[in-house]
Amino acid sequence: MAEAHQAVAFQFTITPEGIDLQLSHQALRQVYLSGVRSWKKRLSRLKNNFITGVYPASPSSWLFVVIAILATMYTRSDPSMGLIAKIQEHLPVSQSLSPQCQTVVSAVLFSTLLWLSLIFTMRLCLKQLLSYHRWMFEQHGKLSNTTKIWVALVRIFSGRKPLLYSYQGSLPNLPVPAIKDTVKRYLESVLPLMSASEFERMKSLARDFESGLGNRLQWYLKLKALWAANYVSDWWEEYIYLRSRGPIMVNSNYYGMDFLYVTPTPIQAARAGNTLHALLLYRRKLNREEIKPSRVPGTIIPLCAAQCERIFNTTRIPGEETDTVQHWQNSDYLAIYHRGRYFRLWMYNAGRLLSPREIEYQIQRILDDPSPPSAGEEKLGALTAGDRVPWAQARKQFFNSGINKRSLDCIEKAAFFVTLDDDEQGMMGNDPDGSLDRYAKSLLHGKCYDRWFDKSFSVVIYKNGKTGLNAEHSWADAPVVAHLWEYVLATDSFQLGYNEEGHCKGDINPNLPKPQRLSWDIPQECQEQISESLEVAKALADDVDFHVFPFRDFGKWQIKKFRLSPDAFIQMALQLAYYRDKGMFCLTYEASMTRLFREGRTETVRSCTSESCAFVKALESGEDRDHCRRLFRQACDKHQHLYRLAMTGAGIDRHLFCLYVVSKYLGVESPFLKEVLSEPWRLSTSQTPFQNVELFDLVNHPEYISCGGGFGPVADDGYGVAYIILGENMINFHVSCKHSCAQTDSHKFGAQIRRALLDLLALFCPDQNEPTIAGNPQTKKDL
Known part of the structure; x- marks a missing residue:
């Protein structure tokens, strides 16, 4: 109970001689310093708001x-x-x-x-x-x-x-596309996926919608666009994420990996010390708005930074009908999970952020704590991994008062969540391919109870020093989290560093209060609900088939030599791989950002086009090489055009989605919208952007390269594919599907992707055996 005594600023007892008052000067000093720090942050926030307001x-x-x-x-x-x-x-x-x-x-x-x-x-x-x-x-x-x-x-x-939020007031609002343009582009996107009779039927539905109900729905949407900063984002967050009643683990949350080839230190506590310190350094820069505004790569055009506001101190709160995202202005501590116990770790002392060495010391205290978990505590996190309604009901019934409420508040109000994992993960020498697959699954779902999936993000520190994170999706999209994670990895290795023994640098203050163990009183009825949620989550996690592989045969450098977009090149390879795997084409989702507009999030690029299908069929039927090249360039140009339309607010799917929401509010049915919104995305893809290029030196230190991140499959009979283009000669792929579907196999599809990429390279370099090495300053050997 030492930490409890240190929290008391004064004590008094009543005696016959009067009141005996005992003050704790150390505690009062902590209160004073905490208050000074709080007021400094308020003044800094006011100053930044003023500077941003007049920008x-x-x-x-x-x-x-x-x-x-x-x-x-x-x-x-x-x-x-x-x-x-x-x-x-x-x-x-x-x-x-x-x-x-x-x-x-x-x-x-x-x-x-x-x-x-x-x-x-x-x-x-x-x-x-x-x-x-x-x-x-x-x-x-x-x-x-x-x-x-x-x-x-x-x-x-x-x-x-400019400060981080300086451009927010100058960003334009997302425009509402014309109904006829959206319908025209939609019909164009499904033309290669339907038979002639199916397309004529869909064309008739679209024509009736455009001339009738569509105009009425469009009027309401234009009215919203005049009133709201973004006519899509609030409905997208609510209806796509927060109203979903299924598990967010696997289905919604995504993950980010550590360095692929390097582990800066094998000491778990030390890696935690640098990582957690770097995360809070990023939060300090975020609060002071010292992070440079994101821009379209290679331009001066700013991107919306609204999503950055909820990176820290944010939690998704379960509800019976809909969840809510709760954000607090500040939090001075972290919630930590280790071997079934929950701890609160204060990250500030005497008004200053703990040094990495001090954080390592505190983490080691948690690792050395021999106390067992209380009844029901070990697998409590399974509530956040299962269905949302049972979790909302359990939260209301068992965590609404007393010590359970105080401990739950501690987790939900923490800056972020940390798991000290007893497993070892990463690329292992004896089984590099299988170890990466297990690493991905561990970050995506873990044991289904050792992550807090509701937190904005959870950091995982493994026993062998590897790290990673799991992020909740409703509050922001992957590029925002990726920017944070890149900063953390670079700061950990290149700025903070470790001593010769692998420990964090700096001195230790031995008088730091011990991390506080959270207390729980979980009744048997709640424990039964935890077990039920865990059963649902484990069934979902066990069904995930994951394959992660680095593609090192060539990369961005070689693709640009062909005067092609690397993203379009990879998307065409995915179309070719899927056709070879299934013998058919499918509706393909690629995420594009709309952050050119205020509060912009994402839009869909429908990568399967008539042009891409024509190229794949020509290549597979063995047509003339020059003809295939011409078709390939046309397919890439079409993809780039669609990507640009999506970025500039002229996409298809968000507009149709919002029209559908309006129809539900009005209580009217649209056969066209109902059919469009029910179409499955059997191939869901996303490129993870590499943003903090200046923080890494991939030419001299190519081993310090991240593996990117991934997500679970969107359709039960489909694939999820995330990829990140790193340096000039590497592309990392994360492929997911479900074991329960006999027609999908992540390893088989991964092999098809590799084969497709090499075949596309051979299409442009038929006489060059190793085109990736000749004339390139960064070779495969370097990696």
Whole structure:
């Protein structure tokens, strides 16, 4: 109970001589320092809000405007055209000030109004400029004069030294596409997937919808677009994620992996020390808005940063009808799970963040704690892995008061969740392929009870020093989490580092209070519900078939030599691989971002097109090589065009989804929308972006390369494929499906992907045995 005594600031007893007051100066000092830190954060937040609010101007520009106005008045000219005199007449303190003071105050007020007007005008101009997207459809390296002028104007109106959220007020709203355009592109996307009779029937449904109910639904959607910052995002979060009543483990959550070839230290506590410290350094930069705004790669065009607000101190709260995402402003501790016990670890002492060595010391205390879990505690996390309704009911019934509520609040309000795993994971020398598959499954679902799947993200530290994370999907998309994880990996290895023994650097404060063990009183009825949720979760986890493999034969460098988009190249390879695997084509989902717009999230790129199908059929039937190349380039160009349409708000699926939601609110049925929204995505794909390129030196240190991340299968009879393009010569793939479907096999499909990539390379390099090595500064040997 030592930690309990340290939490008491004072004690008193009543004696015959009076009240005996005993103060704990150390505790009071901690209270004082905590308060100082809290107020510093509030002032910093206010300062950043002000700077962001006046961007693209700067606070100092106000002084410049005031001085300029006063200077012109000194020359006996009136730049306000009489407005300063009008303000002077209506000053409430005009009688108590001298005429000269009245003039100065009036001039300052006019200057402030002028300054605010200029800010509003600049932001409006920048918003209009950022609404221009023709540049994205122009050929690389051949910009039109209009686009060149636009780039110059964007630079002028973008201001200097933006904070993370500086561009939020200048981002345009997501436009609502025209019904006829969406219907036309939809029919075009399903043409290669339907028979002639099926397509004619769908065409008839689409025509009736476009001329009838669609216009009525569109009117409501346009009304929402005028009122809301983004007409899609809130409904997408609620109906796709929060209203889902099935398990979020595997079905929704996704994971990110550690370095592929390197483990910076084999000491579990030490790796935790650096990793957790780096995560909180990122949070500090996030709170101070010191993270540079994300931009479209290779451009000055900013992306929406709204999703960054909920990275930390965020939890998904279960409900019987719908879940909610709860975010707290701050949290000074972490929730940690180890061998069935839950702990609270305070990350600040005397108002400062614990050093990596101090965190390692605290983590080691948890690892050395011999206490057993209390009844029902060990597998409590299974409630977050099973169906949502039983978890919501159990939370309401058993965690609504007493010590259970206090302990649950501790987990939910923590900055994030940490699992100290007793297993060893990563690429093992004796079985590199199988070990990566097991590593992926461990991060995706673990033992189904040793992760807290409701937290915004959970960090997993394995016994051998490997790390990874599992992220909840409703609050943000993978690029936001990937940016965080890349920073953590780079900071851990290249900035914080370890000593010769593998421990964190720095000194230890031995007086740190011990991590606090959370207490539970879980009745038998609740334990039975935990067991039922665990049974559901284990059945789901055991059904997942995963295959992770690094493709090192060639990469981005070689693809760009062909003047092709690496993403389009990989998507065509996936189409070829699926056709060879199934003997048919399927509706294909590729995630694209819409963060060019305020509060933008994702849109769907339908990668299976008439052009891609024509190429695959031509290649498989052995047609002329030049003809296949021409068809391949046409397919890649079409894919790039669809990707750009999706990024610029002219996608198909989010628009149809929102029209469907409106129809449900109005209580009307649309056979067209019902059929569209029920179509299965048997091939669901996503590219994980590599963003913090400047933090890594892949030329001199190619071994420090992440394996990316992945997700579970979307359809019971389909595949989920995540891939990350790393450096110039490597692409990592994460393939998932279900054992219960006899027609899918992740390893077989992975082999088909590898074969398809090599065949596409051979299509363009028929006479070159090792095209990836010749003339390339980074060879396979380096990896």
